[in-house]
Amino acid sequence: MPTNPDMQACIDECLRCYQTCLSMASTHCLETGGKHVEPEHFRLMMACAESCRSSAHLMLIGTALHKHQCSACAEVCAACAASCEEVGDM
Numbered sequence: 001m002p003t004n005p006d007m008q009a010c011i012d013e014c015l016r017c018y019q020t021c022l023s024m025a026s027t028h029c030l031e032t033g034g035k036h037v038e039p040e041h042f043r044l045m046m047a048c049a050e051s052c053r054s055s056a057h058l059m060l061i062g063t064a065l066h067k068h069q070c071s072a073c074a075e076v077c078a079a080c081a082a083s084c085e086e087v088g089d090m
Contacts, residue, residue, distance in 0.1 A: 003059075003060075007059055010055075010059060010070070011056045011059050011060060014052040014053070014055045014056035014059070014073070015052070015053075015056050017048065017049075017052040017077065018049050018050075018052040018053040018056065021045050021046075021048045021049035021052065021080065022045075022046075022049040024045065024084075024090060025042060025045040025046060025049065028090070029041075029042060029045065032089070035087045035088075036087055036089075036090075040083075041083050041084075041087055044076070044079060044080045044083050045080060045083075045084075047076050047080070048076050048077055048079075048080035051069070051072065051073040051076045051077070052073060052077070054069055054073070055069045055070045055073040058070075
């Protein structure tokens with residue numbers, strides 16, 4: 001089943017965010033230490049990465065239930081972005 005351009009753009013953004021959060025957490029944050037590895041921030045980065053991966057997965061398999069996951073994902077991403085901004089140097 002072909003994916004419409006808007007859905008494909010959303011999938012691409014979710015996968016990009018997944019890659020960015022996972023990579024930043026596992027390299028930059030772990031290597032920098034301090035506030036970057038405080039449990040609340042680090043868990044939020046892991047939650048953001050997984051939420052984005054799950055959202056992309058549900059869109060790729062074509063289930064209408066992706067809307068629920070994507071809504072939660074947007075909330076997690078906003079919280080993660082705020083946390084990264086607060087920690088700084090990200």
